[in-house]
Amino acid sequence: MGKGRGSANRTLVLGLAALIVMAMAQPTLATVHYATWSYSMATWTRGKTFRAGDYIVFSYNKSLHNLVRVSGYGYNTCTRPSGSLAYQTGKDYIKLVKGANYFLCSFPGHCKAGMKLAVYAY
Numbered sequence: 001m002g003k004g005r006g007s008a009n010r011t012l013v014l015g016l017a018a019l020i021v022m023a024m025a026q027p028t029l030a031t032v033h034y035a036t037w038s039y040s041m042a043t044w045t046r047g048k049t050f051r052a053g054d055y056i057v058f059s060y061n062k063s064l065h066n067l068v069r070v071s072g073y074g075y076n077t078c079t080r081p082s083g084s085l086a087y088q089t090g091k092d093y094i095k096l097v098k099g100a101n102y103f104l105c106s107f108p109g110h111c112k113a114g115m116k117l118a119v120y121a122y
């Protein structure tokens with residue numbers, strides 16, 4: 001009798017411990033950041049914190065702009081690698097990867113006019 005109860009208590013304690021560990025392991029919820037994709041992106045990241053798995057929703061007029069994920073080189077030189085994918089829905093949901101994330105608009109002259117974004121996600 002006593003032995004059975006002790007075993008049940010041990011099971012309960014282990015179960016609670018497992019629940020606590022699972023609760024602590026829960027990832028924090030992703031944040032969705034909203035951006036109006038424009039020529040003045042230089043200060044958009046100011047005061048914001050980005051984490052890997054967060055989303056940026058880029059809103060823009062799809063007949064005037066697009067969105068291309070590029071490398072640091074592409075960002076610095078405003079060049080789009082040939083064959084790279086362009087998002088062009090006018091409301092693109094982009095998931096951030098850990099580290100640097102670079103974007104530009106590949107319409108002629110737009111990137112050099114400021115339509116580019118560098119986001120560092122932790």
Ligand SMILES: [Cu+2]
Nearest residue numbers: 065105107110
């Ligand atoms: Cu553009």
